[in-house]
Amino acid sequence: MRSVAGPTDHVVVVGAGLSGLACALHLLGAGRRVTVVERDAGPGGRAGRVRLGGYEVDTGPTVLTMPHLADEAFAAVGDSLARRVELVALHPAYRARFADGTSLDVHTGAEAMEEEVRRFAGPAEAAGYRRLRHWLTELYGAQMQRFIDANFDSPVQLLHPDLARLAALGGFGRLDRQIGRFLSDARLRRVFSFQALYAGVAPARALAAYAVIAYMDTVAGVWYPKGGMHAVPRAMADAAADAGAGFRWSAEVSALERSAGRVRAVRLASGERIACDAVVLSCELSTAHQLLGGAPRRPVRLSHSPSAVILHAGGDRTWSDLAHHTLSFGTAWKRTFEELTRSGTLMSDPSLLITRPTTHDPALAPPGRHLHYVLAPCPNTTVGPSAESWRSLGPRYRDSLVAELERRGLDGFAASVEEEMLVTPLDWAAQGHAAGSPFSVSHRFAQTGPFRPRNLVRGWDNVVLAGCGTTPGVGVPTVLISGKLAAARITGGRGRSAAPPSVRSSSTSPRAGSA
Template sequence: MVRTVPGRTDRVVVVGAGLAGLSAALRLRGAGREVTVVERGSGPGGRAGRVEERGYALDTGPSVFTAPELVADTLAAVGDELEDRLTLVPLETTYRARFADGSHLDVHADPDAFAAEVETLCGPGEAVALRRYLADLAALYRLQLHTFIDRNLDTPLDLLGPELVQLVRRGGFGRLSRHVERHFTDDRLRRLFSFQALYAGVSPYRAIAAYAVIAQLDIGAGVWHPVGGIAAVPRALAAAGADAGVAFRYGASVERLEVTGSRVTGVLTDDGERLPADAVVVAVDRPEVLVPGFTRRRRPVYSPSCVAVHVGARAELPGQAHHTISFGAAWREVFDELTRDGRRLGGGSGARRGRIMTDPSLLVSMPSRTDRSLAPEGGQVLSVVAPTPNLDPHSGGNPDLDWTALGPRYRDEVLAVLEARGWTGLTGAIEVEHVDTPRTWAAQGMAAGTPFALAHTFGQTGPFRTPTLPRRGPENVVLAGSSVQPGVGVPMVVISGRLAAERITGPSSGAGIATKADGAVAR
């Protein structure tokens, strides 16, 4: 039996209007609860931020949108249809992978087209291997979804069952790097199917093979673009919630939770308002700062951070894809630099210190290639994500990097790398820009200065990650977001909102996400 909040739960306050908080709010409202969402920002979105200036609309948070069925399922909780709230465009080319040797590979949502690209670049043997691997990814995802991802877990015993045995037999607890290497001989394909480990905050040389399923979401099951940008997704959820009766308090920070005995009885905002509460969903990055008595079970390990450069440029930049993974020549060295012990990297002092990538691999998104509403005529918007160390030395980060001075220089370096790799003319055409560094992430309240939260080490995964209903703290406080189960990424935090709501309402009839035969998620 899944543990749930005891006692009355008629009035619920949700702290945070990011995707996790919105997901929880819609589920709770659909189950008949009176719901109020408190958000310190001026509108919904959380990490999915937006800068609008001079006709450019820059998404400053996530740039890759997968598993739209999860958003559809959330909207359905209040009787809404996805098609009435969002227009989604499937990307024929989900990624373009550019390699240091000058070659490139277009990753297609259609497996036949993808296999043809691989055969042309890597040979027929690798094309056959690709088809086998895509089938393996889909099967692995189906195996893990209901048992390890789409459910509340309170103890490791919750995992016991035939699915765990199958995962062990499939080598799911081996290393991701070795799992991929067994399938492919071409180093380019090995990189393509293992770089996603960084989304989970770990090197593919440390990540367990079960994390291969991350590639299923953005390579196997496809990528979409929401018209209006990623920020359109939280706006759609918030609009549906408001229409269903969810109350929103924007521009209000939670000062503290009022506790009587073992329960929170009210939420106090910084403007003096008291919101009565029978239950509270805390969907913030550091719940330990807000929730009395809540502490994590062990010293946390955080994911690497990033520098994110978002620009609006008056340039056509022809020939570029919507999403591009630009690989440098270095590979294992990249992960060493981001997370390894500083003594091995010449860092001196003996403390764990990461450093800036000397040969960066970058994720570049140009959504205006698909959606012209995001930029003026003749312009483009780009988001460039360059992984960096976080600020926590225990996690291999480096708090001594002076990002005030380093940030502008690194911004220039990233743009110079892009120019050299084919985005010619970008730097001189920039009209609008927004840059985030580990220090700006920290100023926004993100632990260790990383937007990617807790790393998915073995000890911070599944039942070992903080559950949505913690055993420490008030009995009627539930958690949601990337710091708790199931983890990091847009699909995962949307799921976490549903799991948090179910800690209050109990599992709903037919709850959960069904899987198609191809491994994609479906309503």
């Protein structure tokens, strides 16, 4: 593995999101002095927090999987995630509600889920689920350490026995067809393939290897951090500060001072100059390219994942059939992905993620009140409506979204709302997210693994990238790994990710309870 040559005693990390904080902790654990520069007033990045009246609102991800990856970062400085954050295992991980009125609780315990599938779709599908679970676990095992938790210097590194193992498992087939080998019920197939949207690819075109995301969601387990997802980066920043990291809050990097191929200092918009031996850019990829004076040449222009409209709503009522996370599927499926990724139109029959964090954390809302987070995928601004058009489109879409929620059983939703915040591609673009998408560069084959923008920057001897735009990709688990991989480029280290408990003992998970 190539690593930064020369002195690396003092490292400046630009960005205090999950990847930057993970990188900082791993660097501190390796004996480096670290300064973290963040343009916002506090940590989190995409996993931020806003106060909405009396409500505490997570502005980014709401689903936490693979928490052992966060714990690795804490462990680097002799700390632990459990010491800093209380995690609640979610049972069910999700509740799936379908247009035909049926619903399915998605458990991560093998026996509980098999029983639920049997109730929902019969014994043949239950047996298919058991085989699917085994396949997902094998797929994860074939990919994690070789293709996800790995720094690539060349595509030649793909030539390894694990590649043959992945091919033998069908990882290079199409996701929907591989899921269909195990499950014939169309509703169940959606539950195990909707995750392709996280990668920015429709299930019909996504590689089956992306089912590893379904493994994380439906086998490894889903957790909720008390205090909200923002509690994780907040705790990471506290641990880094306790381990000696310096922080510059509300500080924007304006330039990198370069000499003989190396960055010698980071300059802030305030005029402050921070001398350093190496730099990690964990900011948005397009922002990193601006600081570097341009993006590296690629044969094909980078494409970005679909975006999302999010409605944060605090109100005086909730609905008992909502779990902590509820997937509300429309009738349409293939057409939905066509609209999101190709035609660039809003979903005509939307599939939605509804999160109710006050299910397990009522302190996020005033007494007797409830907080709901409704995520509706939408096209990014490259293939769909422009960012500016969302200025007028947003309020109209909000009203249609609320009407759809009421049609799907959340009667009285509109009247219940006391505080709300609507986030659209206009807002994502204003935050600097390319194509108005918070999900960064998509995971088409040509933008995956060694073909994704690399974390070592050609022509810059001591600059490393971290975050969802580089290796290994989008999602909370992968950006945590990204921070570790960036640190390894500087220290020359290579810590392996520990296998989550479900890999070591996937058939002995306890039976899940109710929402």
